[in-house]
Amino acid sequence: MVEQSDRAPLLDWEEVPPPPPPPGVASASLPSPRKDLRERILANSRALGHTGPGTGWSSGPEAPAAAVGDVDLQSGGFRDGTEREGEKPGGGGGGTGRLSAWDGQERDQIVAVFVVTFDTRSGNIVEWCLPEDVNLEGVEFKSMASGSHRISNDFIYFRKDRFFGLACFANMPVESELERGARMKSVGILTPSYTLLYRYMHFLENQVRHQLQYPGQYTPLEAFFEDKKAVLPSGGDNLITACPGRALGPTVNRCCVYPEMKITHPAGCMSQFIRFFGERIMVLWKFALLRKRILIFSPPPVGVVCYRVYCCCCLANVSVPGVGVSVPELRPFFYINVADIPVLETELSYVACTTEKIFEEKKELYDVYVDNQNVKTHRESLQPLLRLNSADREKYKKLSEQRQMLVYSQNVNADCSSSEEDLFILFFMEQNNRIFQTLSEVAGSADPTLTADHMKAMGLDPQGDHSFLVDLLEVYGIDAMLVIDNPCCP
Structure with missing residues (x-):
């Protein structure tokens, strides 16, 4: 059995061998x-x-505190009792194991999940989303970059109003005259913060391949949203407008x-x-x-x-x-x-x-x-x-x-x-x-x-x-x- 890599396969940068020690210095x-x-x-x-720049920005000095967890001043981060996916004591997911200025915990805050497809008649369209009444105007262009028809896969970070999004794009050849020989889709999510989007890279990559092979089967995406959906504050425009630092x-x-x-x-x-x-x-x-x-x-x-x-x-x-x-x-x-x-x-x-x-x-x-x-x-x-x-x-x-x-x-x-x-x-x-x-x-x-x-x-x-x-x-x-x-x- 092959162990799955902890890195996102779309990021295939060339590895550089470690440099030799500085001249005249013994190891x-x-x-x-x-x-x-x-x-x-x-x-x-x-x-x-x-x-x-932070996880979000406020529209004014009186913006309310973000509903994304309590801030822990000692760690400079969040407290919610959860453990980061893929991280272990003394190390971290993705092989970095970093100790950073934002090394606290944040809750899952998925406010929308969606599938975008390229239609030969209508262009880019949102073919499916949850929740069904979420405003996704413009997401069909943000999650499928101009010129993407020339590449096989990609991932895209973007901003939608006061939210941040991550979408994974894939392009699959098909023997279909209606689709002009290519099927292109993106599967993406919206959250109030870009700092946790990395956690869903593998899931989105897998789901966009699934959507290319089995269009219209949204059950895994529905289960994902039910598990990760955010609980947004009531009233106003239902947007988390302030960064977590305001709680300090x-x-x-x-x-x-x-x-x-x-x-x-x-x-x-x-x-x-x-x-x-x-x-x-x-x-x-x-x-x-x-x-x-x-x-x-x-x-x-x-x-x-x-x-x-x-x-x-x-x-x-x-x-x-x-x-x-x-x-x-x-x-x-x-x-x-x-x-x-x-x-x-x-x-x-x-x-x-x-x-x-x-x-x-x-x-x-x-x-x-x-x-x-x-x-x-x-x-x-x-x-x-x-x-x-x-x-x-x-x-x-x-x-x-x-x-x-x-x-x-x-x-x-x-x-x-x-x-x-x-x-x-x-x-x-x-x-x-x-x-x-x-x-x-x-x-x-x-x-x-x-x-x-x-x-x-x-x-x-x-x-x-x-x-x-x-x-x-x-x-x-x-x-x-x-x-x-x-x-x-x-």
Whole structure:
């Protein structure tokens, strides 16, 4: 009997062999980064005032607390007495076994399950759903990305109103003239949070294959929904509008603890993200911290690109109390299409991905456009941020070295108590914290003047990061003055 893998088979990234130890360092003398990394993650996760995208967002400061369980301040997560599927003590599902800033428990909150099919006469349609009266307008396009007819399978994260969805798509050849030789379907779910969607990846993959082979047989989906359906609060629009962090009280900024988007592939989305963008991560980091509207284009499959949306959001994580209260929240929209244009026209800050090239022409909808590894902006004021400087390269070098040490330690010690995702999130959180702590101290001093020494202390280039820091002071409303000369030809 073959044991089923814990990873989602749609995520077939190439495995990279562990790197050799750093030159001149014997393997026995290498310190293990585990304990320090775990302690730093816990310290950051317990700190009040985290900012960043979360499991949901509120429509205003008076939004009610989310009905998704009680918050445990000690663990930075939820308490509901349940055990996460696929996780074991000291380890985790999917081979990551991570200790994250969002390592508590959340209840199952499936608010809808649906089947979408491509009809040769009508196009994409919702052929079945539970509950029957749920509003799924637009889901037929979100769960079957434009251009999917050219691929055999995919998975898609998306946002529908205040909910998040995950759909698995599959395309099967059939000998049917009516279906024009191909049967295409997606099976998906909606929840108030994207952090637990990974738990249902295998189920959705199996069900979409089942729907292709036996169309119209919905019994497993009906049983699934009956078992997992959410109990939503009565009244209003029946939407869970606030993030769980609100239960901690008014001192916590937005979504106080950054949620974990569990990745089931052992290679992890963070390592793939780092390898894909390389040093250009530092360019994305600046745009994310400035809360710009970032749109990522890629042809199908779009599943891996949805993970890039998540990784971009991680770049803007801050845990300094009071920081980010007045700035737009960086919202992960995941996959979008032309039907989302009216919503995007009202957004001040977001990260999203699309397979529709027409978005490139709609420059009023975004500030930053990412096509493959090419990061560009049509806004003249942001052009200087596209250039990498010495401080950017130094930060990327440090990230690569820390990642190399972690991967090597994993290989030697076979210890999965923390992951590259932990390392990645913590690296940028600490970088961001250093910047805002320094800016807060300078702004609160008798002489609120930023010098080249302050820039260097923040890990920034006094010349190359001049325009970035000017924008940062303006966006976050920090009352400090930058007096460093910025030559016109750096």
